[in-house]
Amino acid sequence: MSVLLVHEEGQVAWLTMNRPERLNAMDETLVTALREYMQALYHRPEIRVVVLQGAGRVFCAGLDLKERAPAGRRAAADVLKHQRSIRDIMLAMRRCPQPIISVVQGSASGGGFGLALASDIRLATPEARFNAAFIRIGLTACDMGVSYFLPRMVGSSVASELMLTGRFLGAQRALALGLVSHVAEMPELLTEAKSLVADMLRTTPMGLSLTKDCLNFTIDAPSFDAAIAMEDRNQVLSSQSEDFQEGIRAFLDKREPSYQGR
Structure with missing residues (x-):
């Protein structure tokens, strides 16, 4: 059985980490599957939105420590290679043009926390x-990526509290802090995920991918002027598309637009 279930339905990819007996802890096989799929997304414009979830009662318990139990000291080069093989998942999640929605149940610990934050x-x-x-x-x-994402999402004090202690952050506090945008039982949560996907698919392919791109860059923009410059660039690019003209016509005609990705 595949450790990563992939269901591509039209322009949406539903990914399910599938090691429920190990709380979806990431072994070498799952790490490789996640990394290769996320990296391939950059060259797959036909997929526009990704939903990531975990099978069973837990999203992801992090790395599978039983598989990676230390057996003496390892060469630094080997440890670095292993480290990069995992962190490349998070890099690919941020670099790919598709928005990624994570549906989290149970624990998102360690590397699982990293997956959620990179979404x-x-x-x-x-x-x-x-x-x-x-x-x-x-x-x-x-x-x-936790030290990068967490302070930006919840502020330095809360990030320091969580990272210096390893304490758990519950769903309701995460919602209050803005770390998650919706808390509900799983059936309602999946309905919300599908609703978000539907709204995203109502946008133009260029508009959706450039919005994610701009958000990534402006969060670290050195100045307001730099953020505005990125926004200006994206609007000029988008306004040259046929889809923009279709969007204007549909608005004036009071109908749903029919975007072609051109």
Whole structure:
């Protein structure tokens, strides 16, 4: 059975981490499957939105520590190669033009926390909880992009609290902090995910991908002027498309637009 179930339905990819017996902990096979799929998205414009979830009662418990139990010291070069093989998943998630929605149930710990944070939108069940588990097993909490994403999402004080202690962040507090955008039981959560997907598919392909692109860059923009310059560039590019002309016509005709990706 595949450790990553892939269901591509039209322009949407539904990905399910499928190791429920191990709480979807990432072994080498799952790491490879996630990395290769996310990296390939950059060259797959026919896929416009991705939904990521975990099978069973947990989103992802992080790395499979039983598989990676230390067996003496390893060469630094080997450890770095292994580290990069995992962090490349998060890099690919941010670089791909498709928005990624994570549906989180149970725990998103360690690398699972990194997957959730690297997504564009996070939805959570009431029992969902998040933590930077790395610091609890002798490592630092700065791993898998957590030290980059978390302070930007919840502020430095809360990020420091969570990362210096490894404490869990519950769903309701995550909602209050803006880390997740919706909390509900799984049936309602999947309905919300489908609603978000439907709204995204009502946009133009260029408009959707350039919006994600601009959000990624402007969060680190050195100035307001730099952010405005990126916005100006994107609007000029979008306005030259046939889809923009169709959008204007549909608005004036009071009908749904029919975008062709041109």
